[in-house]
Amino acid sequence: xxxxxxxxxxxxxxxxxxxxxxxxxxxxxxxxxxxxxxxxxxxxxxxxxxxxxxxxxxxxxxxxxxxxxxxxxxxxxxxxxxxxxxxxxxxxxxxxxxxxxxxxxxxxxxxxxxxxxxxxxxxxxxxxxxxxxxxxxxxxxxxxxxxxxxxxxxxxxxxxxxxxxxxxxxxxxxxxxxxxxxxxxxxxxxxxxxxxxxxxxxxxxxxxxxxxxxxxxxxxxxxxxxxxxxxxxxxxxxxxxxxxxxxxxxxxxxxxxxxxxxxxxxxxxxxxxxxxxxxxxxxxxxxxxxxxxxxxxxxxxxxxxxxxxxxxxxxxxxxxxxxxxxxxxxxxxxxxxxxxxxxxxxxxxxxxxxxxxxxxxxxxxxxxxxxxxxxxxxxxxxxxxxxxxxxxxxxxxxxxxxxxxxxxxxxxxxxxxxxxxxxxxxxxxxxxxxxxxxxxxxxxxxxxxxxxxxxxxxxxx
RNA sequence: GUCCCCAUCGUCUAGCCCGGUCAGGACGCCUCCCUUUCACGGAGAGAACCGGGGUUCGAAUCCCCGUGGGGACGCCA
Numbered sequence: 001x002x003x004x005x006x007x008x009x010x011x012x013x014x015x016x017x018x019x020x021x022x023x024x025x026x027x028x029x030x031x032x033x034x035x036x037x038x039x040x041x042x043x044x045x046x047x048x049x050x051x052x053x054x055x056x057x058x059x060x061x062x063x064x065x066x067x068x069x070x071x072x073x074x075x076x077x078x079x080x081x082x083x084x085x086x087x088x089x090x091x092x093x094x095x096x097x098x099x100x101x102x103x104x105x106x107x108x109x110x111x112x113x114x115x116x117x118x119x120x121x122x123x124x125x126x127x128x129x130x131x132x133x134x135x136x137x138x139x140x141x142x143x144x145x146x147x148x149x150x151x152x153x154x155x156x157x158x159x160x161x162x163x164x165x166x167x168x169x170x171x172x173x174x175x176x177x178x179x180x181x182x183x184x185x186x187x188x189x190x191x192x193x194x195x196x197x198x199x200x201x202x203x204x205x206x207x208x209x210x211x212x213x214x215x216x217x218x219x220x221x222x223x224x225x226x227x228x229x230x231x232x233x234x235x236x237x238x239x240x241x242x243x244x245x246x247x248x249x250x251x252x253x254x255x256x257x258x259x260x261x262x263x264x265x266x267x268x269x270x271x272x273x274x275x276x277x278x279x280x281x282x283x284x285x286x287x288x289x290x291x292x293x294x295x296x297x298x299x300x301x302x303x304x305x306x307x308x309x310x311x312x313x314x315x316x317x318x319x320x321x322x323x324x325x326x327x328x329x330x331x332x333x334x335x336x337x338x339x340x341x342x343x344x345x346x347x348x349x350x351x352x353x354x355x356x357x358x359x360x361x362x363x364x365x366x367x368x369x370x371x372x373x374x375x376x377x378x379x380x381x382x383x384x385x386x387x388x389x390x391x392x393x394x395x396x397x398x399x400x401x402x403x404x405x406x407x408x409x410x411x412x413x414x415x416x417x418x419x420x421x422x423x424x425x426x427x428x429x430x431x432x433x434x435x436x437x438x439x440x441x442x443x444x445x446x447x448x449x450x451x452x453x454x455x456x457x458x459x460x461x
Numbered sequence: 462g463u464c465c466c467c468a469u470c471g472u473c474u475a476g477c478c479c480g481g482u483c484a485g486g487a488c489g490c491c492u493c494c495c496u497u498u499c500a501c502g503g504a505g506a507g508a509a510c511c512g513g514g515g516u517u518c519g520a521a522u523c524c525c526c527g528u529g530g531g532g533a534c535g536c537c538a
Contacts, residue, residue, distance in 0.1 A: 011538045046537060110536050125462045126534065151465060161536040168538045192465055192533035215467080216531070225531070251473095254487095258474060262486040281474085283467050284531055291473065291488040301501070346500050371498090404497090422497045434499035 004036025011043040012054035016061040029275040040072030061235040109162030139195040144212040144277040153195035173200040242315040242350030247299040371433025381424040403439035428457035
């Protein structure tokens with residue numbers, strides 16, 4: 001294990017979104033790349049806004065994405081506890097250090113951090129009030145992604161609230177010191193805070209960790225950074241929509257980072273091998289759900305049959321697809337597997353599956369009017385239907401090839417093409433204009449059901 | 462308003478650090494091919510160096526200024 005220690009420090013005040021996931025991922029990737037330690041620390045100092053529900057969402061989402069932590073809640077570690085709400089003693093100890101150094105004072109019941117320098121008053125237009133500023137030397141931050149950043153921190157700030165709870169800036173720095181964090185990889189929205197943090201590190205006489213401020217993810221429509229309220233922002237949502245976690249990981253790893261070539265789809269092990277801080281971009285990235293969906297399709301397509309079946313079945317169970325289709329018992333496993341495999345090369349996402357396969361589960365399925373009109377629009381569909389019904393008992397349904405041979409023979413005997421039968425047979429047996437090959441549909445559905453559907457369709461013509 | 466960060470196709474980006482290529486790839490869009498529908502796949506079209514100065518024989522690449530975008534300015538994190 002290398003000496004690298006990184007942490008992801010979410011606060012359970014809202015759902016786990018793409019931006020948080022990407023920050024967690026970059027920390028995890030860096031830890032895995034360097035053979036370091038990935039720490040999960042829960043920043044729950046704002047008791048008014050925290051909730052256990054959100055905490056569980058964070059754990060679930062991280063586990064789903066495969067972002068396992070080496071130290072943190074549930075797994076322990078030498079620097080625990082890992083929830084800030086349980087670290088009161090640590091903060092008290094560090095607060096004493098600051099007090100002893102004369103770097104704190106009380107005002108309005110809160111404890112403030114005292115910057116060193118000459119004080120003066122000035123009217124702040126933004127806040128519309130007079131504030132006390134301090135003439136300080138600029139803080140210099142050596143950022144692994146931004147380079148040298150200089151910022152003047154010129155106002156004292158609260159480190160312990162009047163209710164006794166310590167504030168983010170303070171606990172964040174204290175824990176990074178106490179947990180021996182070597183690299184702070186976080187969103188660029190924290191860059192302006194970093195001067196506060198450096199001031200605190202200096203007050204504790206500790207060399208600050210290596211900072212790396214990663215670009216933000218912008219919402220795909222409209223201005224501003226992505227927030228938990230935006231469309232497609234929640235990791236949870238991709239989980240319920242049946243996205244493959246490795247696809248999500250792959251896609252978000254490419255938001256603000258790239259291996260420096262044309263490579264896009266790559267196994268997570270390759271991402272780990274290639275990931276490094278210098279490869280991280282400096283400019284913000286806009287989220288694109290189309291590209292995410294495409295990545296997911298690529299992964300779905302590449303899934304070995306048994307894994308695709310497992311994923312699809314997981315989706316079906318989660319969404320109670322069979323129950324919603326009106327079935328009291330699940331269809332036989334081999335039948336279900338066959339139907340699922342038929343669909344694998346055709347769909348872009350698992351969420352398409354219920355609608356895509358509905359006619360395999362139930363004999364009552366909707367008929368798409370457009371598809372019907374199109375199928376009935378040319379030739380003599382009624383005659384084709386009748387011919388299919390005549391030929392059906394003699395059709396060899398053992399394989400797609402044999403069904404195809406049979407249908408082609410029928411078409412040839414009438415001086416027609418395969419397509420003349422395909423269109424009407426499809427809409428009759430599935431109600432749709434698109435789907436797996438008609439030969440596979442015949443074979444999997446079976447002679448009886450196909451016959452019944454063809455007949456029923458013929459009657460309403 | 463103050464401070465900080467950033468700037469290549471509509472989007473994600475390669476190229477930039479260490480100036481010299483028809484500025485490359487991917488998503489999306491469009492066309493064609495494959496085909497039994499729909500996908501997948503294949504081929505192709507269209508599409509960008511934010512603007513202005515400077516340095517240089519030569520600038521997407523280095524410097525400055527604009528402009529634009531983003532972020533921070535809480536007893537939130």
